[in-house]
Amino acid sequence: xxxxxxxxxxxxxxxxxxxxxxxxxxxxxxxxxxxxxxxxxxxxxxxxxxxxxxxxxxxxxxxxxxxxxxxxxxxxxxxxxxxxxxxxxxxxxxxxxxxxxxxxxxxxxxxxxxxxxxxxxxxxxxxxxxxxxxxxxxxxxxxxxxxxxxxxxxxx
Numbered sequence: 001x002x003x004x005x006x007x008x009x010x011x012x013x014x015x016x017x018x019x020x021x022x023x024x025x026x027x028x029x030x031x032x033x034x035x036x037x038x039x040x041x042x043x044x045x046x047x048x049x050x051x052x053x054x055x056x057x058x059x060x061x062x063x064x065x066x067x068x069x070x071x072x073x074x075x076x077x078x079x080x081x082x083x084x085x086x087x088x089x090x091x092x093x094x095x096x097x098x099x100x101x102x103x104x105x106x107x108x109x110x111x112x113x114x115x116x117x118x119x120x121x122x123x124x125x126x127x128x129x130x131x132x133x134x135x136x137x138x139x140x141x142x143x144x145x146x147x148x149x150x151x152x153x154x155x156x
Contacts, residue, residue, distance in 0.1 A: 030087045033095035038117040041145075044102040049084045049114060052134040059139060059153035068150040069122065070141065076153050078128065078139055086116040086126060096121040112137075117144055124150070 040046045061074040070090065079087040089095040098116040107113050112130040127140040141150040 030089070030095040030097045033097060034120040036096060036098045036116075036118050036120040038098075038100055038119045040100065040102045043105045044115070045105060047101055047103050047114065049080060049101050050134070053080045053114065053128070053130065054082055055080060055136070057136050057139070058156045060156050061151055062154045064151040065149060068141070069124065070151060072151075075156065076139075078126070078153070080128065086128065088118065088122075088126065090122075094121060098126070119144065 056077060056079045059076050059078060061068075061070045061072055061076070064070060064072050074091055076088065076090040079089075081087065084099070084101055086098045086101070087095060088098060096118055098118050098120075101114050101116055103111075103113070104115060112132070112134070114128045114130075116126045116128070118124050118126060123144055125142045125144050127142055129137040129140060131137045136155065138155075139153040141152065142148055143150070
């Protein structure tokens with residue numbers, strides 16, 4: 001009987017570790033990476049993220065321009081958290097948490113394009129795009145300043 005109680009206690013101890021934060025809607029976090037907290041520029045409008053954007057998106061880079069920092073087939077996880085951060089985990093790089101979403105003034109309101117500036121790790125802007133039905137579409141990779149397009153991450 002003592003062995004059974006001890007076995008159950010050990011089983012409970014090892015099966016209840018704190019590493020199980022991958023479940024429905026909970027943040028996987030970026031405890032090992034940097035936090036970018038860039039301010040909006042003159043052509044950028046700080047925004048509140050709609051609730052439908054919160055989620056974890058497993059993606060693959062499927063279009064790369066010649067000057068792209070990522071090659072086709074690179075995988076990445078993008079997570080939009082309830083506190084409006086974008087956690088970027090690109091294969092082969094440290095993760096980074098990017099704060100302060102904004103809209104570009106050349107997009108019409110309601111375009112479902114939400115920008116995050118990563119001035120800490122990648123020196124890029126991530127344009128997280130949703131379709132007109134509020135479903136995740138893609139993450140476009142763009143320069144921090146000016147026009148341009150390096151490619152896009154689409155759902156795997």
